[in-house]
Amino acid sequence: MSVLSVSGLGVTIGGTGILKDVSFSIASGESFGVVGESGSGKSMTALAVMGLLPPGAKRTGSAELGGSDLFKLSEPEMCRIRGREIGMIFQEPMTALNPVRTIGDQVAETLMVHERLSRTEGLQAAAEKLERVGLPTSRFPLDLHPHELSGGQRQRVCIAMAIALRPKLLIADEPTTALDVSTQSRILKLLASLVDDDGMSLMLITHDLAVIAEMTSSTVVMNEGQIVEHGRTEALFRRMRHPYTKKLLAASLYAPTRKVQGGSKPVLQTRAAVRDYSRARRRLFEQPDRVRAVDGVSFVLRRGESLGLVGESGCGKSTLARAVLGLDALQGGAVLVDGVDIQGQKGVPRLVRRKIQAVFQDPYGSFNPRHRVERLISEPFHLERSGMDRSEKLDRVAAALVDVGLSPADMQKFIHQFSGGQRQRIALARALVLRPDIIVLDEAVSALDVSIRAQILDLLSDLQRKHGLAFLFISHDLTVVNAVTDRVLVMWKGRIVEEGETKRVFSSPRHDYTKRLLAAAPSIPQDWLD
């Protein structure tokens, strides 16, 4: 018995084909996976089913749910289906909730819209639903606002809203992509238990093959608006018929060939680094709470080495990165760049500062959209000792662009003319142009699709070999850290709880937290891949 059966779905926006002949059917009580890279049409498929396509989009084909074709229903009829028959949750839990309304009201709204309940009845039912998703009112009162919750908790609220009326189908569009490994594992468990207990079907959209392997019984692989392969999940992994699926898998497990080449000379060290934050005050004359984000952290990064830093969100990774870059002052301890303590000085000396550069996660947000690439890349030149003439600057910008696999002609373009992967290459060029010793890569490949990510990882290892760079590689993605680092630091609640060679830490973790972290990461069963 199928809950949803889509056949011949096509979508065009302004004449451009977005989806072509997409057909699949989801059985009752089944977990159904849709996997593909960004732009493959995964989310468009879901939005087409929901009737929430962007303005100007046209769809063809049919989507049968409970005996009626959703595409033939009127808008008011669709409003009755959404939320009642099909629930949906989205990728960004941070923005998916209305910031100015309480979580109780927002969950109750689903019930009030469809069931004509009063507000009191709605809130009562909302309390039950929130309890169901692990947010009991004793600890999470209904009058909390979204900003008072963490990302994982907000995603639970979204799930409570989506399942409040026990829909037949729950569509989850990248529900855990924005969450860290531990939270991801808890949310996926919750989704699995909802499918088991309520007999609901789940359509899980993700770019992550490991999540697909762990969660779903059948799967479709999408590429460029079409389904390229479909079948039972296990069989699909074992067979891997379609070249695109093979490519996707290879890219997701990709590890560049690199050999450990850490020299002995430390280029970056921290000694008992401490960084406190003060929390918001609750009362006027109260001493604000202090939170210790980084608590006595010491590590050494040697020339030419890749050092990983892993941990869940809020563990202090980014705070540590900011301290190392000299963006925030420490309250205690020392940061030594090439033997020079950058703490206790008023600002980091320019000649020290130029030795350490950074690449961040968001390849678009870290560039001024109004400047040409030439200016973006030459920005760090103010750290150089002496004035350079323009032709020398241009030469070095061109060399940096060639280094990262772009052409010198790209100098005259603007950042919006590049794809996500190319933008990250430009970010790398900007970091490289001063020929630094150290690059801090803060989630630098996290926003990229797996095939692009593989290319960037290759590039990073090439550049490391060529220039003898040391990388501090910060990521929540354990697979990548395992693939590209020599040593790894595991951070938990502001402290380094485990440190060691990457291979050793991943194969035989010693600290309980490391074990939990590794267990939480979704993985593809090894025998499926043999």
Next chain:
Amino acid sequence: MLHYCLIRLASLILSLIVASVAIFIVIEIIPGDPAAFMLGLNAAPEAVAALKDQLGLTGNPVSRYFAWTGGLLVGNFGTSYTYRVPVSELVMARVSVSVPLALYALLLSTAIAFPVGLFAAARRGRPADFGIMGLTQLGIAVPNFWFAMLLVLVFSIGLKWFSAGGFPGWDAGIIQGLKALTLPAVALALPQGAILSRVMRSALIEALSEDYVRTARAKGLSQRQATVRHALRNALIPVLTIIGLQFSFLLAGAIIIENVFYLPGLGRLIFQGITQRDLVVVESVVMLLVFAVITVNFVVDIAYAAVDPRLRIRR
């Protein structure tokens, strides 16, 4: 929330102190004898000295400042030099015109802006939206005194529905009073309403593209329900900012319209005070207006926090 209100209140009081010091220094301390200024170039030195004494300009500046502000606190604004009556009496008569007029105009402009903004945002990019936005441009471009004269021509001289100017006083009855204020309020509200409509529209359009509106639609809300229940309140912050600025402007800046309609408002009082060199009136009325503007800003700040819970927490 209480913490937030207290902080805002502290900032209100501080602003008032700073403003009162500034006004006091500009009018009484900075070189240029107020008494000589008030009496004109050819005044006899004895007359100037006598006036200085009368105005209380002879003592120590610090004690004079405290005497002045202390007086303001208990409603003693001094005595007008030209009218020879307590300034508080003058001000009260004018406030009873200016405040209702400002509120009336603000009410009208808000009543225009909300539906217009909602309508245009819902039809973004379509002909109705372009039409409305064109009209609001016109509303902003037309000077309000010219529009006021047009209103007088049509509704007073032509249709004879309203009087062309003057104010009968609230003793004549609330209806009569409101009637006299209607044309000026409309003239004031038109450009303000046009500006507010545009702000409302763009704030709504931004809010409508947010993820939570999509979430609301996925819950089964219609586009209209999602707009009213989710986008509208989030769009209110910029709208409140503009409303606050507009109220301050309407209170003190209605002077041209007051002149067109011959209304005894605060703007005219201060204008007369300046032309008649009545610094006692100017000093106190300016302080009063500062007080009004700062208070409006305080109310707007509290309204922000009422609308957006994230603002209730302050570091």
